Amino acid sequence: xxxxxxxxxxxxxxxxxxxxxxxxxxxxPVPAGLLTPGQPLQFCxxxxxxxxxVIHRCGLxxxxxVRQETDAAARPAHTTERKYHExxxxxxxxxxxQSLADGSQTVEFYLEGVxxxxxxxxxxxxPRVLPGVIESRLDIRRALVEVRWDESQVRLSQIxxxxxxxxxxxxxxxxxxxxKLRRQEDHRFLIRIGVAGACAGNVMTLSFALYGGVFTGIxxxxxxxxxxxxxxxGVVALAWPGSLFFRGAWAAxxxxxxxxxxxxxxxxxxxxxxxxxxxxxxxxEIYFDSLTILVLLLLSGRWLQRRQQxxxxxxxxxxxxxxxxSARRVEGGRIVDVPIEAIGPGDVLEVRAGESVGAxxxxxxxxxxxxxxxxxxxxxxxxxxxxxxxxxxxxxxxARLLVRVEAVGEQTRVGKLMxxxxxxxxxxxxxxxxxxxxxxxxxxxxxxxxxLTFALWLWIEPTRAIDNTVALLIVTCPCALGLGTPLALxxxxxxxxRRHILIKGGEALELLGRGGTMFLDKTGTITAGxxxxxxxxxxxxxxxxxAALERHSAHPIAQVLAxxxxxxxxxxxxxxxxxxxxxxxxxxxxxxxxxxxxGEERPTASNHATPFGSTPRVSDxxxxxxxxxxxxVDGRSLIVGSPKFVRASGASIEAEMAAAExxxxxxxxxxxxxxxxxxxxxxxxxxxxxxxxxPQALALLERLGWRVRILSGDHPEVVAAVATRxxxxxxxxxxxLSPEDKVACVRQAAQSGPVVMVGDGVNDAAALSAxxxxxxxxxxxxxxxxxxxxYLDRPGxxxxxxxxxxxxxxxxxxRRCLMVSLCYNAIxxxxxxxxxxxxxxxxILMPISSFTVLGLSYAVxxxxxxx
Amino acid sequence: MSVIYVVLPxxxxxxxxxxxxxxxxxxxxxxDDLDTPAIRILHEIDVTER
Numbered sequence: 081x082x083x084x085x086x087x088x089x090x091x092x093x094x095x096x097x098x099x100x101x102x103x104x105x106x107x108x109p110v111p112a113g114l115l116t117p118g119q120p121l122q123f124c125x126x127x128x129x130x131x132x133x134v135i136h137r138c139g140l141x142x143x144x145x146v147r148q149e150t151d152a153a154a155r156p157a158h159t160t161e162r163k164y165h166e167x168x169x170x171x172x173x174x175x176x177x178q179s180l181a182d183g184s185q186t187v188e189f190y191l192e193g194v195x196x197x198x199x200x201x202x203x204x205x206x207p208r209v210l211p212g213v214i215e216s217r218l219d220i221r222r223a224l225v226e227v228r229w230d231e232s233q234v235r236l237s238q239i240x241x242x243x244x245x246x247x248x249x250x251x252x253x254x255x256x257x258x259x260k261l262r263r264q265e266d267h268r269f270l271i272r273i274g275v276a277g278a279c280a281g282n283v284m285t286l287s288f289a290l291y292g293g294v295f296t297g298i299x300x301x302x303x304x305x306x307x308x309x310x311x312x313x314g315v316v317a318l319a320w321p322g323s324l325f326f327r328g329a330w331a332a333x334x335x336x337x338x339x340x341x342x343x344x345x346x347x348x349x350x351x352x353x354x355x356x357x358x359x360x361x362x363x364x365e366i367y368f369d370s371l372t373i374l375v376l377l378l379l380s381g382r383w384l385q386r387r388q389q390x391x392x393x394x395x396x397x398x399x400x401x402x403x404x405x406s407a408r409r410v411e412g413g414r415i416v417d418v419p420i421e422a423i424g425p426g427d428v429l430e431v432r433a434g435e436s437v438g439a440x441x442x443x444x445x446x447x448x449x450x451x452x453x454x455x456x457x458x459x460x461x462x463x464x465x466x467x468x469x470x471x472x473x474x475x476x477x478x479a480r481l482l483v484r485v486e487a488v489g490e491q492t493r494v495g496k497l498m499x500x501x502x503x504x505x506x507x508x509x510x511x512x513x514x515x516x517x518x519x520x521x522x523x524x525x526x527x528x529x530x531x532l533t534f535a536l537w538l539w540i541e542p543t544r545a546i547d548n549t550v551a552l553l554i555v556t557c558p559c560a561l562g563l564g565t566p567l568a569l570x571x572x573x574x575x576x577x578r579r580h581i582l583i584k585g586g587e588a589l590e591l592l593g594r595g596g597t598m599f600l601d602k603t604g605t606i607t608a609g610x611x612x613x614x615x616x617x618x619x620x621x622x623x624x625x626x627a628a629l630e631r632h633s634a635h636p637i638a639q640v641l642a643x644x645x646x647x648x649x650x651x652x653x654x655x656x657x658x659x660x661x662x663x664x665x666x667x668x669x670x671x672x673x674x675x676x677x678x679g680e681e682r683p684t685a686s687n688h689a690t691p692f693g694s695t696p697r698v699s700d701x702x703x704x705x706x707x708x709x710x711x712x713v714d715g716r717s718l719i720v721g722s723p724k725f726v727r728a729s730g731a732s733i734e735a736e737m738a739a740a741e742x743x744x745x746x747x748x749x750x751x752x753x754x755x756x757x758x759x760x761x762x763x764x765x766x767x768x769x770x771x772x773x774x775p776q777a778l779a780l781l782e783r784l785g786w787r788v789r790i791l792s793g794d795h796p797e798v799v800a801a802v803a804t805r806x807x808x809x810x811x812x813x814x815x816x817l818s819p820e821d822k823v824a825c826v827r828q829a830a831q832s833g834p835v836v837m838v839g840d841g842v843n844d845a846a847a848l849s850a851x852x853x854x855x856x857x858x859x860x861x862x863x864x865x866x867x868x869x870x871y872l873d874r875p876g877x878x879x880x881x882x883x884x885x886x887x888x889x890x891x892x893x894x895r896r897c898l899m900v901s902l903c904y905n906a907i908x909x910x911x912x913x914x915x916x917x918x919x920x921x922x923x924i925l926m927p928i929s930s931f932t933v934l935g936l937s938y939a940v941x942x943x944x945x946x947x
Numbered sequence: 948m949s950v951i952y953v954v955l956p957x958x959x960x961x962x963x964x965x966x967x968x969x970x971x972x973x974x975x976x977x978x979d980d981l982d983t984p985a986i987r988i989l990h991e992i993d994v995t996e997r
Contacts, residue, residue: 204987299948
């Protein structure tokens with residue numbers, strides 16, 4: 081069964097398991113360094129192995145079939161192996177547990193890694209895996225699971241550990257109360273739509289009888305009954321669901337702001353009062369058919385808008401649930417898991433390799449490399465030794481560290497950044513929506529026309545003055561704005577989502593369609609965000625030898641060299657998954673190679689001769705901290721390391737190699753020298769490769785009306801080198817910026833026009849939330865995801881170009897809708913002023929107007945055409 | 948035609964019943980999550996198969 085599942089999990093075309101080993105869990109190719117010869121099951125990373133073993137042990141192998149049946153995309157799993165002991169803590173209990181009447185408890189978790197139908201299956205199988213869990217229900221859109229369990233049988237920490245070991249690390253969802261309130265608000269809104277729909281349907285039926293009567297005659301008693309019944313339904317529709325618009329208009333009046341509710345409420349009120357008076361007096365026109373339909377359509381438009389906003393709120397909540405909840409404190413000689421809240425300045429924490437640091441502090445024991453890309457944007461790992469400062473949220477890459485805590489929680493660098501994000505997302509100047517801008521002018525024109533009509537008819541025929549004015553107010557009710565605009569935006573969002581561009585709100589599209597300044601982060605946005613071989617001068621034939629030697633080292637640079645034994649200079653560019661956020665994967669997995677590269681590569685595992693070609697034989701390996709590595713490979717002595725280290729070993733350097741070294745330094749990459757038999761034979765440049773499509777994407781963005789600039793926390797020289805390659809001017813590319821500097825840049829630019837920020841890290845999160853629109857790129861940290869309104873779920877920069885293009889198309893479509901409905905309004909308004917409009921005409925023309933608008937919104941070719 | 952005096956209120960009562968049913972289902976949370984149940988129903992079939 082297990083092996084069957086592994087076969088099924090393999091992607092198409094993976095015919096022989098040896099030649100192209102696919103991970104038994106996620107089906108992605110297994111990196112050469114992690115192949116275990118002779119095993120039927122291969123894993124691409126530790127997370128996948130753990131998850132596979134748990135799934136298999138629990139007899140849930142069907143997961144792989146479910147995944148295949150539902151055609152879900154596979155992803156490498158990621159587990160944290162945390163103990164979650166703090167979840168049983170009384171403090172935690174009070175904060176998150178909810179007790180039910182039958183004695184069971186419920187808790188809500190946000191789960192990482194939930195992405196497909198098979199995930200729903202697996203998570204909801206929790207009661208079978210863990211006796212004592214009564215029910216587990218997942219909401220896949222929000223990645224929110226509600227677990228109900230019996231405390232006497234199982235503890236929450238066990239449940240959390242199980243979820244983690246299945247590849248879904250849980251995070252407690254805060255603010256259950258706020259979520260409940262919002263859900264109730266949602267319910268009220270839906271009920272309003274339901275009532276409005278029922279009223280509109282019934283009034284419509286009655287109207288058919290009445291209009292039939294207009295042509296064939298109808299007895300006065302029945303006509304009176306139908307008009308009276310229409311009035312009852314109409315008044316219910318206006319007083320209950322329609323009250324939303326009256327309240328909105330009242331608020332707009334009090335704050336003296338233009339709002340779309342104003343002209344809507346005006347039309348509804350005029351029609352409602354006149355209709356009621358006429359129905360009771362049994363004379364003149366009633367307008368309830370048009371009015372109830374208007375209420376229904378406009379409410380539907382509001383509902384669409386509301387759903388977008390709720391989605392945005394959900395993702396923000398996710399952000400604030402993501403703070404780490406425990407740390408390992410050294411107490412005497414023992415190491416104890418404690419809730420993060422219990423950590424205070426002066427404590428000593430243990431941080432193992434591959435873990436993120438839980439608090440700001442100073443290293444008191446151990447040497448390691450720290451990945452600070454999240455905080456600073458610096459692409460090179462920084463070496464730390466006792467006495468050096470480390471920050472919460474950064475990732476310890478190579479060895480165990482002991483850290484003396486100096487700041488915790490909100491006092492840490494990352495905590496302060498999170499506060500900035502929260503603050504900015506609250507104070508973000510709202511984008512004045514197109515519809516509201518138009519509404520201000522619209523309401524003035526309509527009121528002027530109404531006054532004109534009233535005066536005109538008072539002069540011509542006073543008895544018809546009120547009727548004609550009311551007719552004008554009703555037919556000019558701005559349906560296109562209230563319905564067409566949200567619909568066009570929602571359609572665009574849906575189509576974007578299918579192209580893996582997730583947009584949290586329609587306003588973002590409106591701003592993106594205009595043009596202005598676009599700031600891009602460098603690390604992880606313009607570049608791939610990790611080290612790779614960007615230059616190789618000298619003997620290419622040495623690459624497999626270098627790779628074989630470097631497999632004996634755990635240093636980050638060694639791992640890059642070990643993984644790049646293939647022939648292409650950097651097959652990894654633009655690909656690969658960058659583990660970011662506060663949930664670092666073990667540092668080991670190098671990005672999987674594309675299938676095509678695999679054939680040329682020799683699948684070598686250290687010291688194991690395999691039947692697939694000659695493996696370089698490595699012996700006498702010696703490593704020097706901060707220098708390099710040397711050894712005997714295939715009988716020849718090989719030294720790989722920093723130029724200083726290789727020079728010190730006495731190797732001879734030709735002028736050509738020295739020139740290559742300076743060229744690499746000039747391009748802001750890190751040089752590594754390779755000496756064989758005492759002679760430098762190759763110089764390797766290691767850097768963060770620029771994404772292949774970056775120059776083209778930037779050029780297209782410029783053409784679409786955006787001024788592109790770079791904001792980076794990386795070293796200014798590196799930024800300048802990247803800017804030169806992309807053809808940007810010096811002042812447009814700024815390096816060495818702190819997250820706060822980035823926010824300042826964004827704010828400054830925001831004074832002179834729309835600003836878009838594109839980034840991926842926690843260090844960009846504040847700037848993303850400060851900008852008019854923040855775009856988080858693929859593989860970005862969860863924090864940047866939550867702070868941004870747009871998330872690109874596809875690697876590369878081209879989705880940004882598509883997005884801008886789509887935004888422009890959508891904006892154009894909205895304007896087109898508006899023009900069409902203005903034409904209708906002009907015709908109907910003209911007829912009303914002339915006193916020629918009858919309710920029948922209104923009833924025919926208004927739906928036509930609405931449906932034209934709906935049709936036009938659907939017909940937008942959001943993504944067609946070339947940018 | 949005078950039956951309309953009975954039928955019309957009857958229709959109104961039926962409409963009210965429909966609305967009441969809708970309100971009940973909304974309050975029960977049946978419209979809270981529109982994505983997962985579509986997936987869940989596929990899984991529940993294979994539970995009965997076992």
